[in-house]
């Protein structure tokens with residue numbers, strides 16, 4: 001253990017994770033902490049990670065970030081959910097929106113009322129009862145007083161890091177340019193003492209955040225923490241990314257299009273579109289993936305496609321000795337539900353909440369690792385669900401996904417929903433009931449029965465109940481302007 005108080009935080013790496021951490025520590029704890037960030041201009045950031053989820057609001061509120069200013073600075077658009085195309089089967093689509101479905105009652109969720117409505121032919125698709133879902137389909141968006149749409153953003157990752165760097169430096173964080181050559185450990189404790197840069201400069205610290213991306217220079221190369229491999233559940237291990245000129249109006253959702261050996265993303269920004277193909281190298285070569293992606297983008301490419309290799313899984317400990325892995329150094333689940341930046345933010349806020357005052361103790365480390373593991377396990381299950389619960393058998397990749405072993409926890413969730421339409425949120429669940437319901441139904445799992453309380457309503461009452469919610473949703477959404485028109489007056493990018 002380390003007895004001395006923590007006074008110096010050293011962040012290794014200046015990608016999204018590094019600058020998020022630097023901005024948060026400098027702004028929120030910087031009066032008593034010395035925050036420095038080491039990065040090398042010679043080592044590029046991974047340069048992807050442009051779709052977010054609504055929890056980013058929490059991080060921005062903590063940092064006092066104003067939405068309009070942040071959106072204009074990062075060419076951001078709004079995101080109300082993800083359109084999953086070809087996932088259940090070829091030519092079958094659904095939307096996982098960030099919104100709430102219909103109206104629950106004390107005994108059960110809205111899906112039970114909807115289910116009976118469908119059986120009786122008096123209900124329509126479940127998204128008709130959710131404003132975020134309907135607004136996605138209609139390409140509308142608005143921020144209005146007393147009417148908070150659950151939204152996130154599509155942003156330019158490079159500009160976001162720059163935006164956060166300004167905040168970090170304004171609050172006293174120091175940037176050190178240089179390539180980390182050696183990580184120096186204390187002979188007795190094995191704790192990290194310092195980093196030696198290629199220039200010979202030595203950067204000393206008390207607590208080190210490893211934000212060096214997939215390299216994991218501190219957490220793995222120096223501390224040999226180990227990795228839990230999830231590739232048997234999440235077999236995609238490669239991605240190719242390319243940016244293109246915009247050809248159409250930016251939609252307020254991410255597109256995720258299932259392909260023969262993986263899936264393709266399309267993320268619309270104000271000035272361009274981010275595209276990528278996530279694929280499994282066992283079934284597709286890098287060259288084929290590049291060709292496939294270029295053949296399936298709209299708009300002229302504005303950079304050269306880049307292939308990124310990874311192994312899905314998680315670090316065995318996210319906090320080891322005096323080093324905390326934040327960002328891709330901590331593991332990688334998969335970008336399907338845009339959970340990367342959320343996990344960085346959780347690691348940073350969790351660390352600040354558990355930050356020891358007088359030295360590091362094992363109880364804090366264990367608590368941090370236990371909370372992180374529970375959160376990652378739940379997200380992993382949610383992602384596996386999309387791949388496993390499919391009718392697709394048209395390629396080796398999809399046949400593997402459909403028949404692969406899944407975790408007991410996911411099996412239980414699927415059985416519970418399939419039998420009785422029930423979903424329970426676990427304490428560490430990032431994705432709430434509405435998310436699980438939309439994806440399970442979207443992927444084709446329709447519950448066998450609805451809750452008996454639904455029969456308290458006559459068919460006529462049920463029809464009125466469902467009709468009232470559907471009409472109210474449609475009326476509300478019809479008032480909102482076109483997504484891009486709204487952006488134009490609300491947060492138009494300064495430089496396009």
Ligand SMILES: Cc1cc2nc3c(=O)[nH]c(=O)nc-3n(C[C@H](O)[C@H](O)[C@H](O)COP(=O)(O)OP(=O)(O)OC[C@H]3O[C@@H](n4cnc5c(N)ncnc54)[C@H](O)[C@@H]3O)c2cc1C
Pocket residue numbers: 012013014015016017018038039040041042043044045046047048049050051052157178179180181211212213214215217239276308310326327328329335338339340341342
């Ligand atoms: C294909 C793909 C798609 C993704 N999509 C999303 C998404 O849509 N939404 C989402 O939330 N997340 C997504 N992510 C996850 C994540 O948000 C991004 O990958 C994120 O940009 C990674 O940031 P990072 O800071 O961990 O790593 P990096 O961007 O790789 O940054 C590493 C930093 O470490 C520095 N560094 C490394 N070695 C040294 C050294 N020896 N000396 C000095 N400096 C060094 C580099 O210079 C760099 O600054 C995606 C990830 C992948 C792989």
